Amino acid sequence: MRSEPVLGERGPFADGRALKLPVVEARSLVKSYGVGRAARRVLDGVELRVEPGELLAVIGRSGSGKSTLLHLLGGLDRADEGSIRVAGVALEEQTQAGLTTLRRESVGFVFQSFHLLPELTGLENVLLPARLAGDGVGAIARARALIASLGLDEAAQRLPDTLSGGEQQRLAIARALVNEPVLVLADEPTGNLDVESAAVVLDLLRGIAGGGRSVVLVTHDREATAQADRVIELRDGRVL
């Protein structure tokens, strides 16, 4: 199933506006974990720039810092050194409340384990970011349209544990898009899916980028890199 047109039409830049600034601009990022002899520099001077409408794939071995980079870009964690600007906002200057607002308005997340809340139905999961932003009522039509465009009308009425992995991940993508963010961060989104479902999810992400949003995709999947506009590799905390 291809659904790029719908996703693209709902993108923030579908009206033809041109964003001159990059969506993501990271400079000299350093992040370490642990103390003493256990200390490890996970990111060591990473430089990164993601343009509007670009699908960037980040690859690397386990422990190379891919997920850490994603967490820093999404404001889930803070870098030890360096600077990050997302949609023009300098993350290092933001308070926790500022980072929360950024995540709510400008960033969408897609995880390997889906992270749908088991107590909420598919529709309620999709609506959750909008409700957190105080836009629960207004977002219903948007959420229903997203769900319909993904062919999830029936699944949206059910609790996640009764859905297939592919259905859950597509719902997670719809959730990431409901607030119409400029940036989607996807951490191994196909890691728990079969080949067919993985292909559908990758098509969706490609479509999101085609609609004007930027997508940063962390993956081990070679198929995924084939869909990307650009691929970078992380090794020992550096971009090769």
Place this chain on the structure above:
Amino acid sequence: MSALLRYALARVVARRGRALLTAGGIAAAAAMLGAGTTVGYSLATGFDRAADRAGLPHAIARFDSLPLDEVRRRALSLPNVETASFRLEQQGVHVHSEGNFNDHGKLQGIRGGRRGYAIVAGRDVRARGELVIERGLEREWGVELGDVVDLREFRSSVSLRVVGVAVSPDNVAFPLTNGPRLYADYDDVRELEGEAPGAVNVALLWVQDTELLDVTLAQARAASFGIDELTFVTRDGIRALINQAAGIVIALLVAFSLVAVGAAVTMLSAASAADVQRRLPSIGVLRTLGATPRAVAVGNALEAALVALPAGLVGIVAGALAVYGPTGRLLDALSELGPGVALVLPLAGCLLGLVAIVAFAAGWPAWRAASRPPVATLGGADIVQVPRRAVFGGGTVGLGVRLALSRPARAAGTIAVLASAAAVVLLMLALAALLQRLETDPGTVGKRYRLTVAAPAEEVARIERVPGIAGAAVRYETPAADSFSLGETFQVIGFDGDHVEFEAPPLAAGRRLARDDEVEVGLGLAQALNLSPGATLAAQLPSGREVRFRVSGVVRALENEGRIAYVRAARLVAAEPFLPVRIAILIAPGATKESVAQRLSSSGYFPEPVAGVTVRSGGFLDVLAALLRSLAGVIGLVCLYVLAQMLALTAQERRRTIAVLQTLGAGRRQVAAVLSGSALVVAVIGAGAGIVLERFLVGPAAASLAASYVSLPLVAGAAQAALVTVALVVLALVAAAWVGGSAARRPIVAGLREE
């Protein structure tokens, strides 16, 4: 064992935050336990303690004054009497000291022999001019040793110096009684009263065999020829009277303490189970390394005990201290003594029991987990339960509701505690309201007349013609004793005509009286004498004459603890022709008590308003209110803890959910909103369950416990129910804000990695 202990200690130190949270919970439950034990033990043993220390007599006889030699001869000739003391008592003495005065003082002239009161400050009376006062007077008026108290009786007066303070549990204390008890030298009292030398009117009797006390009193009655106005009060009768009020408080506290401990165990078990679930891989490693299930369980139990011992000690001591002062004042009001160091033993027992329960609650899930194959435990497990269906809305608050309901056992445990706390608080509020009504509203005790006047029976027709009066009837009242058991005293009330129109406690059995030889007895009297419709009541009147009635019905009367008998006046007056007469007056619809009283006054009468239960309960209510306030503080603390503990467990277990929410843009307020949904659902259900519990179970049970002889309306009103519900909702929101703030500060990335 030392290796286990070291491992347990290391785990406590390594996880200080979680250990502190657990310790806080144990301390809160322990505080409730300590408070409940302190109040319960103090009140349950207070009377016996005071009676033993005071050497309270087994029976007290009062009579018109007689020469000492004659009374002593008759008393000591009774076979079972071990010893006796004799006093001259004067009631209604005007007492004045330091700007305070009272016209109902009970002054006792002390001769040799046993005293029947305990000196708690200063010393006893040794010479003329000295006075011992009861502790209630010392507290109420601030009288101190060395102060002078003026006593006046008709035209005589005397000034005595206070040399001691005494406690005697033969009655509740001033100001709960209308006048203070005072003890002075016999000759001071005799001169004040103008009595002949050697005259006495009170005999304190101590018997050898208390089982034969009834027989002894019957013999005393038989040997009382020539002694007028003889009445007896026994130690058991005094105990029953004084413990009426304390019984409710004890039952409430014991019940709530048990529920609080049960809830604490539920919460600790849930916390332990969650902890064990989280630690399954490390338990698997321990098992792989050769640890037995017993060793794993003992290690966990030891760890819990290490936390529970200091936390329980702090909580129990804090709870005991919180209520010790108010309990002491309540005991003072009841003329009883506090337990002092004797309280240490039951509190130590509570501490040991609490530690054992906590250790078991921690060890049991560990033992169950360790009993599984190591391969199964090494893999760990997701501790998140999957709900069966979606209920409530899907917003932040609705999500919180679903999180709470996905753990039904924990939610039920929390609801049980909140419901019992709500029920106890509602009962306290209902009790306070009832006590107020009993004091001020005669309708509460079945009295329909609002005024009485002392006037001859012939005046009834004239009084009835006063505007605003719907009816009037002659009412007689006299004390009496059962002819077969003279220690059982009661009040006989006689009306000219039908008493139901004027005074009608509800019927519990049988029917209303219809003839002059029939009687309606109160349930308290029926229980004491084993009376039922058709039985015979043989009443011995103050004159010594006996009059018999056939029981037609049993009524739920509150006055005089239900030891009451309603008859038609004819037979009563025939046996006691000089009974004092009062005219009971019904107010007509549209008229007010005040307007009718004014008209009666202008007609030359002295009307008196009718109260409810004729006790001075204002002071007692104040004391009880202070105690309940202390308890309410502890109960509120327990509720807050239970809610916070539930939310902390939820936040701990659902750390990933909270992290996902934060990833999606939830700030601290939204996380708190989610947890407020969890807290509100249990708080609201708990409040509702508490209201139902109080209305249909706790209230009726407490009413029955307090006074089985009467139907007490111990049901909280809508305003009280709303107050308790709002209080629980506020506590829920406070707990949610507290835990939510803490949960939102944790690293998001670590939460996302939680499984």
